[in-house]
Amino acid sequence: MKIDVKKTAQLLENHNNIIILVHSNPDGDTLGCGYALLRALRKLGKKAEVLRPENVSKKYNYLFDDLGKEDFTPEYVVSVDVADIKLLEKDAREKYGDKINLAIDHHPSNCVESEYLLLEDTAAAACEIIYKVIDEMNVAFDKKIADCLYTGITTDTGCFRYSNTTSQTYMMAAKLVEHGADGPLINRIMFETKTKSYVILEKLVMDTLEMHFDGRCALVHLDYDMYEKSGSDESETDPIASKTRQIEGVCVGIFLREKEDGSFKISLRTLEEVNASEVCRKLDGGGHARAAGCQCDGPFENAKEKILAAVGEYLK
């Protein structure tokens, strides 16, 4: 049942022992939502915990490193920024996948079968929705909540750069900075600081650059053994996805990541001319208009052929 911000706030106020689910390979938006909501609920005297996935990049530590653990039997299950229960970690999916009481999300493709759904697909970040929910619950924004929400907003907009950025996005950033969010520091951590291993990995991946469709499409791929060569791991690979789209004349950037089992995770980044979500749906994936993803069997040549064929339908 679709509900609004007001009803969402009421539901949260009327429940306790709340477990919050975030998506796997967690990014700044899902984690920012999770920990902002956890902090707000605890400020209301409730018990709340985020079910944190295994491979959270260390750069997100500041979102939760001051928080103690709370033991309780979960009575209410909330998912944040999760478009599909397939995107939960295995454990979370098996335990809570069919027991989600409330889903809060901004993905138009949301298909979580929850009791209640708060979906605002014009929000650039799910954190924009959590902002409104916290405000509606009359919880005072503190520096930590502001840092969490700012993190989601800046990461999902590429530091206010992507076309999903609206007037509301800037307005909320203004208020979060007033509440103490350290925008410059968060942006430096999210966008500027690169590990040595990441720099090497990025170089290895960019060396595979191929241009297709008269230079309108750029494609790079990551071989699994590049993790060993660089000392890096999958948690560091996300920023590479947007590199190819930034090349002059390119309107579709493709990044193929080989997984341990030899299959490929494919990320698409596009300009207005091509809807990334539509392309990826052809390969049973999905996402947003400018950023989407899908999976494909290996080897590389197979995955590449499939995604180029799908892209080709929109570039011809």
Added chain:
Amino acid sequence: MKIDVKKTAQLLENHNNIIILVHSNPDGDTLGCGYALLRALRKLGKKAEVLRPENVSKKYNYLFDDLGKEDFTPEYVVSVDVADIKLLEKDAREKYGDKINLAIDHHPSNCVESEYLLLEDTAAAACEIIYKVIDEMNVAFDKKIADCLYTGITTDTGCFRYSNTTSQTYMMAAKLVEHGADGPLINRIMFETKTKSYVILEKLVMDTLEMHFDGRCALVHLDYDMYEKSGSDESETDPIASKTRQIEGVCVGIFLREKEDGSFKISLRTLEEVNASEVCRKLDGGGHARAAGCQCDGPFENAKEKILAAVGEYLK
């Protein structure tokens, strides 16, 4: 005489045939100020012109390419984002340097000897001040004015990333986007679009990465023949300078560019721990606390030894 926004608006309303001066090597802020103000003054029925320097990068064309030229004898001279008349182009300096009626600026170091000065040194961009002046003159913001002001704000804050970004900055961005500023497109033009040749050049340069002083200093260099290999040229090299400083644990990033004569142009980027300007002064260079430069004779090993010795005094 120091004045406020209200008095500034009155002065502009009471004059006509206004010439606007911007600084040489113009950036998004000085040009954004100039053309936003020109557009606002013309909307008030006045004649106004920006004295445009020679070498304006093509990427700024959208700020003025719809504007016709107006011929008039200047009666009132306004400088925007100009901290010192030394920063005017020679022609502008000789003709108007000692005749500036009104200076509008955000540099704390402003030393322009103008009749009136509107200085707000907490503004991240001079465009934030022009925003207030236009608002005070009751000129309706249109899309073109909004694009000009947004351009100044985003370029002077590194897309809302630098520590000068305040709540006011985000609030103005919110309003400018409401007035039609195309933030995503402007940010893409200003920060994202990379030529194919630049991507290749960056890869070649990053392949030379060396770490020094226990990983606190990263150094890369550009051999002159890399221009030929990549199809790039010196005008594209600036963004590389900040790449090394972004590596985790690095507080001094060094970029050595070989010049045609075999000597090296050295760029330093630092975090708070090291004052880049002090280091570069040791080699007769200079600049800002976080970004500075100097020159050194070749060959590469000589230039490298000199700059590392200078950096070493601050890292030991």
